[in-house]
Amino acid sequence: MSTDQNKFQAIISHCKEYGFVFQSSEIYDGLSAVYDYGQYGAELKKNIKDYWWKSMTQLHENIVGIDAAIFMHPTTWKASGHVDNFSDPMIDNRDSNKRYRVDHLIEGHAETLPEAAGNALLAQMDELLKENDFAGLKSLIEENKIKCSVSGTVNWTEVRQFNLMFSTQLGSVTEEASEIFLRPETAQGIFVNFLNVQKTGRMKVPFGIAQIGKAFRNEIVARQFIFRMREFEQMEMQFFVRPGTQQEWYEKWKEERMQWHLSLGTDPAKYHFKDHIKLAHYADAAVDIEYEFPFGFKEVEGIHSRTDFDLKQHQEYSKKKIQYFDTEINQNYVPYVIETSIGLDRMFLLTICNAYEEQDLSTPEKQDSRVVLKLPAKLAPVKLAVFPLTKKDGLPEAAKILIDECKKFFHCYYEEKDSIGKRYRRQDAIGTPFCVTIDHQTKEDGTVTIRHRDSMEQERVPLSEVRNIVLNKIM
């Protein structure tokens, strides 16, 4: 295993050990590609959500947020093209019965080749995918003698399309029941509400509608922990613009979304843009923001210029006019759309991978190490841990007074067990930016020791200033 793979395995174990992410229904041996967030994971996830929501809705006066239902009228998915087009080319190995997404199978093989050969293979694959040339893809797999990792054979079926939507029944009586889908993206909930929001909010183009919510995809190859899940959450924003201005807005949102990522203090070298080679059926331009995960540069967010495709399709299928009257130019039109779509779970994984550090703190006298999550303070699940030095002499009481004063503003944690050093390590492991120790001197002069997670520096500050020190860092 490479060091990066080792690091990734260590991150997965860390997420479990410290209550960030658990396998769903683990006591029944789990459900593949479905995960639960534990006590710290749920906090971190919520903080990421809030940071995105605020940056969209509070910091832009022309963007509002909605919360649409997961279930939608089945015609929605006919109109959006998902019933006919939301599928991936798949291939099965006849000996192992294992099914692969064709692009993943070829990409996996390309990684084992020298760089130039790998790139040439990927270029050939991209060309065939663009043409939907399934026979060509199968030949490419055969020519390159790409084997199934389970059976080790090259006994492949034809390449076929496989729809990724989950379906279920609505209605109690079988005859009445109709098939509906679990939404594979949150965007359509925004499109079908375009007029509702525009009219009731008296919104003027250009304006945006944001939404955070669950999406479901029957991913065939689910790997890499929470990178690719069957149930996940998206944070999407559809920005409605005047036709002809979409290129300009696309560039603007590309820039703005990258700035959002960098505002969390991540090294810019860890990010890049990757233009889509094969455009989705609705797009006239599309780019991914990719982050360098321990398993390579991978998509975390997509920015798509979706044209007027979705609104026009809903107009046609619902037979209701979905148009906007632009008073500035005295014209009716169907707006064009720029979409920014980021996976909340992927952003969570990115945040953890970016924060995770194993540090060797050994000195000639003593061996020592720590695992620290250098999370941005505003995202950390716990902001302040408070430790009484001992369990007596009124120190726990003083610690609890500080917590009572701070807990209305941010998440605090109280701990009186074990040595201060051990308590620090536990907080480092969950990314708590500040620890405060209450000792006997506190009772004499009202000062405490505040310890900074990343530098491990400690300083003496007045107890009365602790709250503001933390608030300054997390706002």
Ligand code: ATP
């Ligand atoms: P991929 O190519 O990785 O399957 P995609 O291009 O299909 O992703 P989009 O449809 O553009 O993804 O969805 C927008 C975002 O939703 C992605 O950038 C990703 O962060 C997130 N996302 C998509 N599918 C999943 C999934 N199965 N699990 C977790 N997050 C996902």
